[in-house]
Amino acid sequence: MSFFKTLDRVSSNVIDAGEDYLELSKKYYRLKIFQQLSSYFATISKVALFGGIFFMALLLLVIAGAVALGEYLDSFPLGCVLMAAILTVGALIIYLGRETLIDRRVLKTLAKTFFDNGNEPI
Secondary structure, three states: OHHHHHHHHHHHHHHHHHHHHHHHHHHHHHHHHHHHHHHHHHHHHHHHHHHHHHHHHHHHHHHHHHHHHHHHHOOHHHHHHHHHHHHHHHHHHHHHOHHHHHHHHHHHHHHHHHOHHHOOOO
16 A cells, blocks of 8 residues: 555656746746837837938938939939939949848847847747
C-alpha cells in the first residue's frame, strides 16, 4: 500500500509542478506580448510625431523653394512646376530603391526586436 501512496503523492507533485509551469508560462507570454505591443505603439507614436513635424517643415521648404524659383524665373507658376518636378523625381528615386532603402531595413529592425535574445516568436 505504501508504494501506491508514494506513487499518488509523486504524481500529484508532478501535476502541481506542471500546472505551476503552465501558469508561469502564460504570465510570461502575456508580459512578452505587452512588451512587444508597447514597443510597437511607442515607435508608431514617435514616427507620427516626428513625421508630422518633418512634413510641416518640408512643406514650408517646398513653398519657399517654389517662391524662390518663381522670383528667379520671373514666373511663379513655372517655379511651382519646377518644384513639383524635383519632388516627383525624388519620389521616383525612392520608389525605385524602396526594397534596399526601406523594406530590408524595416525587416532587419523588426527581426531584431521580435527575435531578441534568441526567444521564440510569440
